[in-house]
Amino acid sequence: MTHNTPLSPRPRPLHALADGRRRLMTVAQLRAHGVSAAETNEQCRPGGPWQQVLPNVVLLHAGPPTGEERLHAVLLYAGRDRSSGTPPGAGAGRTASVPVQPGAEHAPVPACAEAVITGLAALALHGFAAAPPLPSLDVIDILVPRLRRLRTTGCARIVRTAALPTAVEVTGVPVAPVARALADAVAEPADPGTVRELLREAVRDGHCEPAAVVRELNRARLLSRPHVVDAVDSLVAEGRALAEQRLYRMVREHALPEPVWNVDLRLPGGPHLGGVDAFWPEQAVAVELDTRAHREQEDDAARAEYARKREHLERLGITVVHLTPRKLRACPEHQAAVVRTALMAAGDREPAAYVVVLPR
Structure with missing residues (x-):
């Protein structure tokens, strides 16, 4: 070896990865830090210090993941990681930042906007009181293009779509707009009272207009479900009452x-x-x-x-x-x-x- 031969990067100690900049990494990101597949498997053995929470996604600590960590794990699983050696063009798309996880002091984890959080998890991120908090969700719905080769597994439920909606960035996370998130949430079996309250909150709190919600429900072919029709009737009445109040206020305030x-x-x-x-x-x-x-x-x-x-x-x-x-x-x-x-x-x-x- 001559003095001009570049040196290979020195692998970082495993404890430094776990205690330092990231608490979630993909297998490809670990490999880029000098951690071999064998070492990763050893660390993720039963009772080990790490755990594989989703395919190719490793949580760098023991114990159950937090709600935020499960969210980030789903984004890493469904996103296209540019550090993984993905062929050019395969990962085309705008990247968005996943927020820092609790207790971490690091730059945001990249997640591709071709993977967009939707359903109840998206509504929770939008601040819906009627949506269950993130830690209580068994699965997190994530929208991906129809041709992506991904499967539902663990806490990640894949929702395929012909065309991704324009993501709304909520605390750095790519999230489906409210109307689309509502339609995806309603598509899953749900308590009729919860469906009605989610739709009412969307209009009452100014997240979106009734027409936008009904368009998404119609696109998803959900308007044939009796409990959805009943909820839409309540939604339209709520939207009408709010619009009338705004009209009264406009006349008097101006x-x-x-x-x-x-x-x-x-x-x-x-x-x-x-x-x-x-x-x-x-x-x-x-x-x-x-x-x-x-x-x-x-x-x-x-x-x-x-x-x-x-x-x-x-x-x-x-x-x-x-x-x-x-x-x-x-x-x-x-x-x-x-x-x-x-x-x-x-x-x-x-x-x-x-x-x-x-x-x-």
């Missing part, structure tokens, strides 16, 4: 004139024109909340009915302002400005037809 609320409009001696959520008779301006969360087969009919009613009212000279719950929650000041502009423009329009206003 000093708009007080309308008449929740009324039906009818031509004198003529047909029913439809109901609106707020109406200013002097200015002939109506506000209608779109809180639809219909199943896919109902969407065309519902859209046609909405369009027919709006066109009929506008032919009579009534301005219809169309608001969605998402807009009311995200930018109420902008929605108030839209309504105010419609009210101020009333003087420049031809007088509207006279309509009868009835309580709804």
Whole structure:
């Protein structure tokens, strides 16, 4: 050997790995630190200081893993580790950071965003009170592309999908958006009361809109299950009530004139024109909340009915302002400005037809 021959890296002592930067490592990461497969197997023997918690994932201490460690183990199992010698292109995808585990003082463990936490574990990370805490979950659901060669094992339950949703980063962990996580949680057998409470909490606490949840449930073909249908009915009612409260608050906080609320409009001696959520008779301006969360087969009919009613009212000279719950929650000041502009423009329009206003 000449003085130009590079030296092999000196393997780190096994106790330094266990006590130092990481408490979870893949077999490939251990090999990169100079720990052979035989040494890893020796350390993971029954009663040994390490344990293999999932295929190719080693917990570098004895005793049961914490809830956070099980979560990180699932991410390492399903993620593509770039230090493992994976062929170029096989591990393509954005990487995300797994947070530091309790008691560790190290850089985040890399986990590929091609593996996304979903189901009840994702809802727990999103902060759902109705979701069981991570330590109590027997399995952790993880979304992977359909063609990945992974199997459900141990605490990792593989959920395959044709297209991964855009992950939301929660404390550095790639997590499915709430609507998708809810659908994956509901797909597993669950207590109807828990399903109903999870869906209600999603809307009540502003995690997502009812329509987004129903779209995901419909995509997963879950709307044929009776307890899911019952929960969706409660969800839509909850979303409607919250949207109405936001509309009341918007009118009062932005000093708009007080309308008449929740009324039906009818031509004198003529047909029913439809109901609106707020109406200013002097200015002939109506506000209608779109809180639809219909199943896919109902969407065309519902859209046609909405369009027919709006066109009929506008032919009579009534301005219809169309608001969605998402807009009311995200930018109420902008929605108030839209309504105010419609009210101020009333003087420049031809007088509207006279309509009868009835309580709804």
